[in-house]
Amino acid sequence: MAISSCYTDDMQEKHGFQMKILFRSLMLTGIFFELVIVLASVIGGGFPLQVVTFPLVLILVALGLLFSGMIRDRLACDSWASSLSKTARRFGVPRRALVLLVSEIYSITSFARVFNRVKPVQVGEIHTGYKNLRTVVFLIVGLVVVEIVVVHLAITSEIWRIVLFVSSLYALVLLLGFYTSIRMNPHVVESDSLKIRHGIRFSCVIPWEQVRSLKGVGAGQGGDIFVNEDNELRVPVLSEVNLRLELHSTVVIEDLYFGEAEITAVDFYCDDKKALLDSAKQVLDQ
Numbered sequence: 231m232a233i234s235s236c237y238t239d240d241m242q243e244k245h246g247f248q249m250k251i252l253f254r255s256l257m258l259t260g261i262f263f264e265l266v267i268v269l270a271s272v273i274g275g276g277f278p279l280q281v282v283t284f285p286l287v288l289i290l291v292a293l294g295l296l297f298s299g300m301i302r303d304r305l306a307c308d309s310w311a312s313s314l315s316k317t318a319r320r321f322g323v324p325r326r327a328l329v330l331l332v333s334e335i336y337s338i339t340s341f342a343r344v345f346n347r348v349k350p351v352q353v354g355e356i357h358t359g360y361k362n363l364r365t366v367v368f369l370i371v372g373l374v375v376v377e378i379v380v381v382h383l384a385i386t387s388e389i390w391r392i393v394l395f396v397s398s399l400y401a402l403v404l405l406l407g408f409y410t411s412i413r414m415n416p417h418v419v420e421s422d423s424l425k426i427r428h429g430i431r432f433s434c435v436i437p438w439e440q441v442r443s444l445k446g447v448g449a450g451q452g453g454d455i456f457v458n459e460d461n462e463l464r465v466p467v468l469s470e471v472n473l474r475l476e477l478h479s480t481v482v483i484e485d486l487y488f489g490e491a492e493i494t495a496v497d498f499y500c501d502d503k504k505a506l507l508d509s510a511k512q513v514l515d516q
Contacts, residue, residue: 249299250322253292260288296321300328311484329487336430337407344410354420357506359428359499360412362468367409374402412467417500419509421516424475426498428455428465434483436475436496444510446503447474457491467499473506 264285300317307313310332318325350356381394411429418425424441427433432455453469463483464471480492500506 249295249320253295253321253323256288256292256295260285260292264289296323300332309484311486311489314486315489325489326487333431333486334404336411337404339407340411340414340430341403341407343414344406346410346414348414348416351418354418354425355509356416356418357509358413358416358501359467360409360416361501362470362499363409363412366468367405370405371402374398417498417506419506419513421513424510426465426475426496428467428498431455431486432465432484434481434496436477436481438514440477440479440481441514442476442478444473444475444507446472446507447497448472455485455487457488457493460495461491461493462495462497463491463493465496465498471497471499472503473498473500 262285267282267285296317299321300313303313303317303320304310307316314325314328314332317323318328348356348358378395378398381398382391385391385394408429415427415429415433417427423438424436424444425433426436449470449472453466455463455465457463461480475496475498477494477496480494482490483493484490
């Protein structure tokens with residue numbers, strides 16, 4: 231299968247080079263003048279409000295160009311996994327930084343659904359893959375609550391109390407948002423394909439005609455999503471997988487962190503692997 235045109239289209243190379251120069255010029259100029267103003271203020275002497283805000287305006291314009299470019303590329307490429315590589319090239323910024331930004335935004339927005347229930351799909355059967363994560367998340371939430379109380383009693387400075395409280399609360403929101411994104415994006419067995427998902431980071435659709443075998447496996451090793459040298463994908467939850475899907479030929483998948491890749495097999499986790507295997511068997515026997 232061919233790699234997405236978002237990775238191979240060079241028609242806008244000249245425009246991308248110009249955008250890279252403009253973005254970097256605005257950012258570096260804004261940061262330089264902001265440092266000069268701060269240094270001059272420390273040495274002595276005030277500045278009019280217009281002078282102080284001028285560098286910030288340059289930085290905000292640069293960020294506005296970046297964010298609008300991210301949205302435009304996302305609409306053109308249909309997924310963040312492919313669009314972020316294009317945006318990173320056009321603006322000359324590290325793709326990893328854009329990935330972390332998108333992940334953080336999605337974690338925050340996912341937090342709003344923390345009490346929502348997983349809705350059944352119109353076609354197919356859902357199979358969740360988050361329950362071994364639930365105990366760890368609830369334990370961390372309890373520890374953070376205890377930490378907030380202890381810090382509040384131990385620290386007398388009101389400013390530091392507020393700073394540490396906000397930091398702990400923000401970390402809690404990100405954690406629960408990540409957990410919610412895993413919970414609200416289950417695997418789906420459909421009549422023509424198997425959809426394997428891992429939160430907002432990873433999603434792939436495997437047509438049944440591409441499947442050579444689907445079976446249970448041991449936990450294995452490694453806690454991160456990665457593709458090995460044999461083009462085998464591993465999608466663990468808390469370092470654990472319990473299902474292995476092998477393919478007749480390579481399939482292109484998209485991952486938010488490393489973009490597109492061609493795979494020949496997938497190891498992934500499901501809360502009830504027997505139920506997923508039974509659902510898949512029913513579809514394949516039809």
